Amino acid sequence: MGEAAKTVIFEIERRNSTDENSYWEKFELPYRANMNVISALMEIRRNPVNTEGKKTTPVTWDMNCLEEVCGACSMVINGKARQSCTALVDQLEQPIRLQPMKTFPVVRDLIVDRSRMFDSLKKVKAWVPIDGTHDLGEGPRMPERKRQWAYELSKCMTCGVCLEACPNVNDKSDFIGAAPLSQVRLMNAHPTGSMTRDERLNAIMGEGGLASCGNSQNCVESCPKGIPLTTSIAALNRETTVQMFRNFFGSDHAVG
Amino acid sequence: MENREFLLRRLHSLLGIIPIGIFLTQHLIVNHFATQGVEAFNNASHFMANLPFVIFLEIFVIYLPLMYHAFYGLYIAFTTKNNPGHYSYMRNILFVAQRYTGIFLVIFIAWHVFETRFQVAIGAAEANFNMMANILDNPWMLAFYIAGVLAATFHLANGLWSFLVTWGITQSEKSQRYTTYFTLLVFIVLSIIGIRALFAFI
Ligand code: HEM
Ligand code: SF4
Ligand code: FES
Numbered sequence: 532m533g534e535a536a537k538t539v540i541f542e543i544e545r546r547n548s549t550d551e552n553s554y555w556e557k558f559e560l561p562y563r564a565n566m567n568v569i570s571a572l573m574e575i576r577r578n579p580v581n582t583e584g585k586k587t588t589p590v591t592w593d594m595n596c597l598e599e600v601c602g603a604c605s606m607v608i609n610g611k612a613r614q615s616c617t618a619l620v621d622q623l624e625q626p627i628r629l630q631p632m633k634t635f636p637v638v639r640d641l642i643v644d645r646s647r648m649f650d651s652l653k654k655v656k657a658w659v660p661i662d663g664t665h666d667l668g669e670g671p672r673m674p675e676r677k678r679q680w681a682y683e684l685s686k687c688m689t690c691g692v693c694l695e696a697c698p699n700v701n702d703k704s705d706f707i708g709a710a711p712l713s714q715v716r717l718m719n720a721h722p723t724g725s726m727t728r729d730e731r732l733n734a735i736m737g738e739g740g741l742a743s744c745g746n747s748q749n750c751v752e753s754c755p756k757g758i759p760l761t762t763s764i765a766a767l768n769r770e771t772t773v774q775m776f777r778n779f780f781g782s783d784h785a786v787g
Numbered sequence: 788m789e790n791r792e793f794l795l796r797r798l799h800s801l802l803g804i805i806p807i808g809i810f811l812t813q814h815l816i817v818n819h820f821a822t823q824g825v826e827a828f829n830n831a832s833h834f835m836a837n838l839p840f841v842i843f844l845e846i847f848v849i850y851l852p853l854m855y856h857a858f859y860g861l862y863i864a865f866t867t868k869n870n871p872g873h874y875s876y877m878r879n880i881l882f883v884a885q886r887y888t889g890i891f892l893v894i895f896i897a898w899h900v901f902e903t904r905f906q907v908a909i910g911a912a913e914a915n916f917n918m919m920a921n922i923l924d925n926p927w928m929l930a931f932y933i934a935g936v937l938a939a940t941f942h943l944a945n946g947l948w949s950f951l952v953t954w955g956i957t958q959s960e961k962s963q964r965y966t967t968y969f970t971l972l973v974f975i976v977l978s979i980i981g982i983r984a985l986f987a988f989i
Contacts, residue, residue, distance in 0.1 A: 610873035698882065701868040737789055742796035745867065746949050747882035749874045762958055769955020771793070778790070 537562035540582075540626040541571060543590055545640045553637075556590075557582040557626070568608060568615035568629065569594055572641075592641040599755060602690025606641045607632055612695035614755055615641075632695040645691045651707040652689075655734045657714035659724040671722035684717040684763070686756040693750035693760060705739030709750035709760040712741055716763040719770075732767075732774040741767055799859045800953045802852040803946045810849055811943055815936075815980045821987035825916045828987075832914055853896070860889045885945050888938040895935035916988070923988045936981035944974035 538559050546553040559582050560574045569592075576589040595601040597616045604615045607630040609623060620627065635643035652658075661667065673681070687710055694700045694708035715731045718724040735741045744764055751761040820831040838844060864886040871883045902922060906912035923929045948970040951957040957966050 696870070696874055698867045698869050698879070701866075703866045703868070733790070736793040738792050740793065742793040745863065745882060745885075746878065746952050747874075748878035749870070749876060752874065752876045752879075759960070761952075761963070762960060765952050765955055765958040765963070767955070768953055769958065772797075772955050775790070775793070775797070 539566070539571060539620055541575070542626045542628045543640070544628075544630040545590060546631075546637055548639055549636050556587060562620075566620045568606075568618040568620065568623075568627065569597065569604060571620060571627075572615070572629075590640050593643075600688055602688035602692075605632060605643075605690045605692050605695075606630065607695065612692040612753060614690065614692075617755075632691055634695045634697075634700055635691060643691070645689065648689050648691060648694065648708075648710060651711040652714060654707070654737075655711050655715050655740075656727070656731050657711060657718050659718060659721050660727060661723060673722050677720065681717055681720050683756075684713055684720075684758060687713060687758055688756065690755065692753050692755060696749040696753040698747050698749065699743055699745050704743060706743035707735075707739050709744075709754075709764065711735075712744075712767060713758055713760050713763045716767055728770075729774060729777075732771055733778070735767065736771050736774065741771055795859065797953070799856055799863070800950055802856045803943075804950050806848045807852055807856055808943050808947065811939055812977065815940075815977060815984065818984035819980050819987075821916065821919070821984050828916045832916075836914055857889075857893050857896070861893060864889055881945050881948075885942060885949065888942040891934070891938045892942060895931070895938065898931075899935065919988045923985060929985065929989065932985055933982060936985060937978055940974055940977040940981055944970040944977065947973060 539562050541558045541560070543556050543558065544553050545556050558575050558580075560571060560578075563570070566574075572590055572592050579587050579589040581587050592604065592606065592615065594604040594616060596603070599614050599617045602614070605612060606615050607628075608615065608618050609628050612632055615629070629641060631637045631641045632643050635645055635647065638644050661670070689710060691710075693710050697706070697708055699706045700708045712735060715735055719728040719731055741764065746761070746764075748761050751759065754760055817831045817835055818828075821828040835841075867886060869883045869886065871880050903912075903914065903918065906918075907914045912918050923932060948957075948963075948966050951966055952963065957963045
């Protein structure tokens with residue numbers, strides 16, 4: 532009794548739309564046990580009053596699963612990109628600074644548009660082609676050990692954290708970043724997917740592809756899913772080395 | 788050509804080792820003869836300067852590859868957005884250092900070539916022990932040369948690590964970690980050779 536109620540302070544980099552300038556706004560809210568950044572944002576939405584006592588617009592953000600599997604809630608928290616749904620207030624230094632992942636176009640406040648990642652997945656053909664005009668039957672089986680290994684790569688949720696952390700993904704470069712590269716390794720590992728592996732390798736040998744990686748290795752340090760991104764990049768480096776020679780010296784066979 | 792950027796980047800990487808990295812190593816070793824006295828250095832330098840077709844060797848083994856690597860390297864360095872503050876992992880810090888040492892090397896190498904090889908070419912100086920002794924007499928120049936040698940040895944050693952990844956030779960985390968130790972050793976050994984040579988001139 533008599534003790535001042537514990538509070539949490541947030542500083543949020545906001546903007547009203549993509550083309551508008553950003554501004555910082557500060558909020559102080561009552562502490563609750565086990566609160567995370569999203570529950571704090573919900574509290575701000577409920578009562579959008581900043582530390583100057585002024586009523587303001589509620590802060591907008593993106594979320595979906597609330598259990599770190601969809602990737603929608605990614606933002607920069609105290610300087611590092613991560614998911615806000617698993618960012619526990621107790622583990623963060625205050626004031627907690629929230630910023631959008633500005634590697635992507637900012638839609639409003641903390642919401643970004645990650646379309647470029649989905650475009651990259653299309654560009655590198657990150658799928659297994661099975662559609663045809665008739666039933667092609669069953670594909671080859673995948674060894675169980677390989678399936679377990681591939682499962683780890685398939686955990687990518689296209690959250691964009693690896694792109695935000697990468698110094699080579701920025702507005703001066705068209706580098707697609709680690710996530711779509713890792714997907715190429717995944718699709719090439721699939722027994723049916725590997726039938727078109729040269730198409731994917733050639734795709735990542737294009738503009739803004741694999742060669743734009745400079746090995747800062749921030750991606751693998753930042754990926755919330757622990758995906759071995761830099762091992763995949765090095766493995767793809769070897770495969771594209773072979774593909775490069777094959778393209779030039781190789782015979783006329785379609786896939787090797 | 789569709790794969791143009793890929794091929795240009797791979798060429799940049801390759802030239803960093805062959806021939807530039809090999810040349811740098813050779814250059815530092817030849818300079819190291821200075822530790823054995825004036826005559827030993829002059830003999831070594833005389834031998835290098837009188838290799839057959841030396842001007843073609845210089846153009847194709849040094850000037851053209853180095854200019855390609857340097858100018859493309861500047862482009863690469865200025866198209867990154869360094870973030871060592873928030874993402875202060877060791878590899879990211881080395882990544883930034885690779886770029887800063889590269890930029891510094893452009894300045895250092897340009898000055899170094901102007902002050903030595905160019906002066907010899909226009910007949911204003913003779914390439915020998917005394918030339919270097921005169922240059923390094925100035926403590927500021929000595930500091931500049933120490934910085935230049937360390938930047939070059941770091942850039943080559945860390946570049947060797949990066950080269951092995953770029954060509955897909957070191958893939959596993961373990962092999963990449965062990966090459967970090969190995970390239971640290973390369974950095975230390977080459978630095979000792981380079982710095983010892985500098986101090987032999989004063
Ligand atoms: C002493 C002469 C030099 C040597 C021995 C050297 C060597 C190397 C090597 C071996 C690499 C690794 C290539 C790879 O990542 O696959 C490299 C990378 C690099 N070099 Fe140099 N270099 C020299 C001069 C320069 C200069 C003057 C610049 C100009 C800025 C420069 C800029 C770069 C950059 C930016 C990279 C990183 C490339 C990447 O990560 O993709 N280098 N260098
Ligand atoms: S690789 Fe990891 S960090 Fe990158 S988008 Fe996928 S889950 Fe996110
Ligand atoms: S809401 Fe899905 S990852 Fe956070």
